[in-house]
Amino acid sequence: MALQDKYKELLDAASSSGVSKLQVREQDNVLYIEGEAPTGTVKDKLWDIYNKIDPDFRAADVVMDINVTASAPGTKATVTTDSSNLNIRKGPGTDQPIVGKAAHGSTVTLISKANEQWWLIKSEKGEEGYAYAQYLTPQ
């Protein structure tokens, strides 16, 4: 219960900002927060609050697994790498061969989600493969 008090602001924000399937459980002194955020903005806001309560996430007493609600196939996404091209791979994993590249700032089409980390996409040039979701921002 002490952890739920410590992160009360975070939990309140999660329930008030439309996070669905919200599940909060405490196990072995770690608070597990799971759910689906309606938008990437909500997810970012929750991470901001978490960062404020526990600066730089050093306490290791929370695992916050908040995903953005699965976008419908056909959704366009912008490549939001720092500056480089985004690798498009044959399968979901960095050990998979690269089959193409999507330029920084270009638009790709979401085909499906292999998991939360890897999405199957199609680039502007028509190259199809898996890209790392962290560098894709749904439009």
Next chain:
Amino acid sequence: MFKLFIHLNTFFMRRLILRFTFVCTAIAMMAVAASSCKSGPKDADIEKQVTEKAAAVSGDASGVAGSVKDGVVTISGSFKDEASKDAFETTVKAIPGVKSVVNNSTVMPPAPVVAPAPVVINGDDVLSKGVADATKDFPTVKATVKDSVITLTGEIKKSSLPKLMATLHSLKPKKVNNQLTTK
């Protein structure tokens, strides 16, 4: 003259008897009416009130009803606990006109406590692969996985930390020990 007197006398006697009969009948009818007034509608009034009180406690009970006969209320239904059952009996006893209460209601068995499902935590193999993907573009970050705990050492740009942490947390580790130096 005497004959006429007798005749008149009989006439008055008859009227007297008639009047007496009439008064008696009237008294008897009023008595019947009064007694039916006392039992019939009053029971219905009490029952109405019991129903209203039952509706007020419906959050703590289910199927509560009261049947009333001659001012005796019989309560049926079930309550969530002994206290709410007793409280309702007290409420019913306080209704004007209630002579006594037969409490046939029951107490519901407590709902089984459902323990939340344990948190899903991935094993080291799945985590290691995910961590390798997540840290590939952060060459200054070193990550190890042991007993489902991810430990981060090295350094990272402060602005990139939340994004990396969000990805690592979505891999379902037991926890993430962040020992990174931020710059």
